[in-house]
Amino acid sequence: MSSIPPSVADELKRHVEAFPPVEVELPWGKPKGQPREVSLLLTTRFGNPIAVNMSNTYSGKAALAKAGIIPPRTVEAKKWQW
Template sequence: MLHVRRQVQEIKGRLYFALPKGKKTRVVDMPSTVAEELKRHVEAFPPVERELPWEKPEGPRRKFSLLLTTRFGEAIAVNTWNTYTWKPALAQAGIIPPRAKGTKDWQWEAAPKDGFHALRDTYASIMLESGESVVALAWWLGHSSPAITLGYYAHFMPEAGSKGRTTIDGLLGRQGDLHALRNSPDSPQGC
């Protein structure tokens, strides 16, 4: 299990600690493979204690350990990470176009949808496609309601309904058995 207690936010280039989305801490299910990879990361790069303002850039300063940092051991600004780490990796993999020659380091044609938030969307879509509960996913994502989760991610449920159909088929028997039931003299009218 992963305990989500705080995040690093940014306003006009100034970083600060804040509560997670919806101002709620939560516990998220973590596959054992991810936990093992995280353990290896912590062994190679131990968490670093850093002090940042709390709740707003001019808020009181608080210290917390950061699991992920820049190469200088500082908090990661998501826009900087998107520009200098994430989008170059996507371009190198051929997922987005490379930066045009003559443009500045921070100029990418890729849309904001190609940023770090895509990892969150990928996680949600994989969970739904694998049949995970929308209620559980809503909690893990910090949504106030499963309806919000469905509003964003329902299109990632291509097999929606198939589990129910399979269950009903199992309860009622195969199609031929149901046809025999309908034609039985003991069958109720309209069955």
């Protein structure tokens, strides 16, 4: 069994203290099954679950570009293009 480094655990603890988990109801399981409540550590600024396309286009890729992992979006690209 592996564990996370103490530095990561410390950052996660600080994040949870500053931004407590948000309880949301998600439709997991069968199409007619019961929704399930879960706690989300990462949400939008409105407390909603993060949609994959939103985090990928607006924050995920921007963070990767800032870190130099992928090239930045070109000046000619539309807001929604990467």
